[in-house]
Amino acid sequence: xxxxxxxxxxxxxxxxxxxxxxxxxxxxxxxxxxxxxxxxxxxxxxxxxxxxxxxxxxxxxxxxxxxxxxxxxxxxxxxxxxxxxxxxxxxxxxxxxxxxxxxxxxxxxxxxxxxxxxxxxxxxxxxxxxxxxxxxxxxxxxxxxxxxxxxxxxxxxxxxxxxxxxxxxxxxxxxxxxxxxxxxxxxxxxxxxxxxxxxxxxxxxxxxxxxxxxxxxxxxxxxxxxxxxxxxxxxxxxxxxxxxxxxxxxxxxxxxxxxxxxxxxxxxxxxxxxxxxxxxxxxxxxxxxxxxxxxxxxxxxxxxxxxxxxxxxxxxxxxxxxxxxxxxxxxxxxxxxxxxxxxxxxxxxxxxxxxxxxxxxxxxxxxxxxxxxxxxxxxxxxxxxxxxxxxxxxxxxxxxxxxxxxxxxxxxxxxxxxxxxxxxxxxxxxxxxx
Numbered sequence: 001x002x003x004x005x006x007x008x009x010x011x012x013x014x015x016x017x018x019x020x021x022x023x024x025x026x027x028x029x030x031x032x033x034x035x036x037x038x039x040x041x042x043x044x045x046x047x048x049x050x051x052x053x054x055x056x057x058x059x060x061x062x063x064x065x066x067x068x069x070x071x072x073x074x075x076x077x078x079x080x081x082x083x084x085x086x087x088x089x090x091x092x093x094x095x096x097x098x099x100x101x102x103x104x105x106x107x108x109x110x111x112x113x114x115x116x117x118x119x120x121x122x123x124x125x126x127x128x129x130x131x132x133x134x135x136x137x138x139x140x141x142x143x144x145x146x147x148x149x150x151x152x153x154x155x156x157x158x159x160x161x162x163x164x165x166x167x168x169x170x171x172x173x174x175x176x177x178x179x180x181x182x183x184x185x186x187x188x189x190x191x192x193x194x195x196x197x198x199x200x201x202x203x204x205x206x207x208x209x210x211x212x213x214x215x216x217x218x219x220x221x222x223x224x225x226x227x228x229x230x231x232x233x234x235x236x237x238x239x240x241x242x243x244x245x246x247x248x249x250x251x252x253x254x255x256x257x258x259x260x261x262x263x264x265x266x267x268x269x270x271x272x273x274x275x276x277x278x279x280x281x282x283x284x285x286x287x288x289x290x291x292x293x294x295x296x297x298x299x300x301x302x303x304x305x306x307x308x309x310x311x312x313x314x315x316x317x318x319x320x321x322x323x324x325x326x327x328x329x330x331x332x333x334x335x336x337x338x339x340x341x342x343x344x345x346x347x348x349x350x351x352x353x354x355x356x357x358x359x360x361x362x363x364x365x366x367x368x369x370x371x372x373x374x375x376x377x378x379x380x381x382x383x384x385x386x387x388x389x390x391x392x393x394x395x396x397x398x399x400x401x402x403x404x405x406x407x408x409x410x411x412x413x414x415x416x417x418x419x420x421x422x423x424x425x426x427x428x429x430x431x432x433x434x
Contacts, residue, residue, distance in 0.1 A: 001055050003240075004047040006078035013076075013098045014105060037241045046240055052085045065138035065274040067165075068124045069096040070117060070147030070154075072235060074107045080144065082236045086263050092270065093134045095124045099147060109146065111178050117150035122158055138162060138274040142266065144234045145169050149176065152212065156183040163273040164188045164219070165266050167234040176212040182311050182339055184212075187220040189269040191234075191262050194227045218310050221303040222284060224265055228258040228297060254297075261293050265300075311335040311342035313352070325368035329375055346380050349373035353386055357393065366390050374403075381411035388420060401426045 004027065011026035012018050018026075027047075034043035067087055071079040077096045084094040101107045102116040121141055128134045140163035141151035148169025155161045156179050164186050170176050190213060213223065228250035232238035239259065247255060271280035283291055288298040309319045309331075319331045335342050344352075349369060356366035370387040377383055384407035391400035401424055404417040421427070 001051045001053045002047065003049045003051055003081070005055070006051070006081045007047065007076075009078060010076050010098070013100070034241065037243065051081065052089060059133055063133055063135040064091050064093050065135050065140065065270070066093045066095070066125070066128045067270065068121050068128075068139070068141045068151075069094060070121055070141065070143030070151045071096065071099040072144045072148075073099055073109060073146035075099045075144070075147065075235065076237065079235050079237050083142075083263050083266070087267065087270070090267055090271075091275075093128065093131060095128060097124060107146065109175070114146075114150055114153055114175065114178055117147065118154040118157065121151055121154040125158065125160055136160070140165065140270055140274055143167065143169065145231065149179075152176070152184060152188075152216075153179050155186050155188075156180045162186055163270060165269065166190045167262065168192045168229075168231050170212045173211055179212060179216075181212070181215045182218060182315075182342065184216045185218045185305070185310055187222070187269070187273045188216065189222045189224070189266060191224045191226060191265060193225075193229045193231050193233070195225055217306045218308075220305040221301075222265075222269060223301045223303065224262075224288075225299045226258045226262055226297065227299075228254045229262070230255075233259060234262065257294070258297055261288070261298060308338060309335060311339040313344060313348065316344070320365070320368075325365040328368045328372040332372060332376075344373075344376070346373065346377045346383065349376070350383055350386055353390065357390065363390065363393055367394060379410055381407045381414055381417075384410065385414060385417050388417065392420070392424075397424055400424060 007030055008023055008027060010030075011023040031043055031047060034046060037043070038046070067084075069080060069084055071077060075098070077098050080096070084096055088094045097120055099107055099117055100120070102112050107113050107117075125139060128139070129136060139160050141154055141161055142165035143149075143151045144167040146169065148166035151164060152166060152170060155164045164184075166188070168191065170179075170190075213221065230246075232242070233255050236259070239256065242252070244252075250258075265284075268277075268280040268283040271277035272284060284300075284302070288300055289295055309315045316331060316335060319335075320328060323331060332344075350373065353366045353369040353373065356362045356369060367387070367390050370383060370390050373383040374380065374387055384403045388400045388403035388407060391397075391403060401421060404421050404424075405426075407414050407417040408421075
């Protein structure tokens with residue numbers, strides 16, 4: 001394949017059935033655009049450059065981990081073609097798509113736009129299920145800038161994702177608000193451009209007191225700083241189109257070397273967490289210099305995930321299984337102390353209780369969950385009704401009567417509680433007059 005073959009895919013970003021004439025016109029315009037940036041000869045050389053991928057290559061036997069790449073804001077699917085080819089050559093199924101807006105071709109950099117790209121990532125994950133060579137038990141997401149932020153949102157929402165790679169995204173606190181800090185629990189490689197001074201951060205209106213990197217305490221974070229790189233250098237489209245004046249403190253060769261090491265760190269990280277590769281883990285455990293990175297080019301900080309119980313429903317369930325469901329109120333309060341935003345909605349508690357009865361056949365655990373629910377939501381007639389049903393299954397008639405009566409006090413129209421009281425031979429409160 002040539003680089004032009006990747007660029008041609010842009011012509012069909014919105015309409016797949018473009019004619020060959022339309023695609024040719026699109027490519028002619030792309031060539032003219034590139035010529036204005038880097039000169040006519042260099043633009044043609046760029047389009048003609050041979051890539052590593054082979055079109056319609058025979059499928060290798062076996063199954064391979066999946067990586068979904070999310071482009072930067074408005075970026076093309078081939079934005080990081082070199083990186084994606086590199087991963088594919090080391091045994092990964094790699095998928096990428098253009099970054100599009102919620103309702104238009106152009107992106108909207110707001111919460112809705114972020115969710116739109118996260119949904120595109122999840123769409124590609126679902127598409128991977130149609131590929132016979134995809135190892136669907138080992139999936140990662142990677143991305144640059146806006147895409148690097150979108151994949152943190154996707155990783156916090158989709159349990160199929162087991163590793164995360166972000167290239168210079170998530171800096172702006174306002175844009176990271178939709179990402180749940182407590183649900184971002186997968187290993188995370190974050191590679192950023194050179195560190196900025198306090199003055200630069202302030203001039204760029206960057207929030208330094210509270211950022212996602214510091215707040216995602218339950219992610220096993222590998223934070224790499226690549227000193228020669230600027231933000232656009234993480235896109236190989238950007239590097240191909242970079243003019244000489246772009247390279248000031250560091251030469252083009254140094255920036256390209258830094259990009260090489262960025263890709264290498266991503267590969268070793270993915271090998272570690274998707275393939276269980278010991279060599280990859282050893283690579284991450286060494287300093288950049290020990291791995292052969294030129295001195296002063298890179299810095300690596302490893303921030304292991306906190307070992308506290310994660311304040312989520314899954315974390316609460318794990319703690320209850322370990323410490324006992326009888327301690328549900330104390331454990332719940334402990335998790336709220338860790339994260340004041342942690343809460344279980346009334347409906348979730350009710351569903352959980354019935355799942356414990358029907359699926360897990362664990363009546364004592366269900367009773368504990370329903371009791372927790374009535375403590376958290378003392379005005380919920382439905383939870384008291386459910387607790388009454390669990391009491392009946394537990395052959396505790398007195399408790400069942402007490403809880404059915406409380407449910408009727410909260411909602412005199414609850415016909416189930418009234419019927420159950422009659423079945424138990426207990427007088428029910430009189431129904432209200434119409």
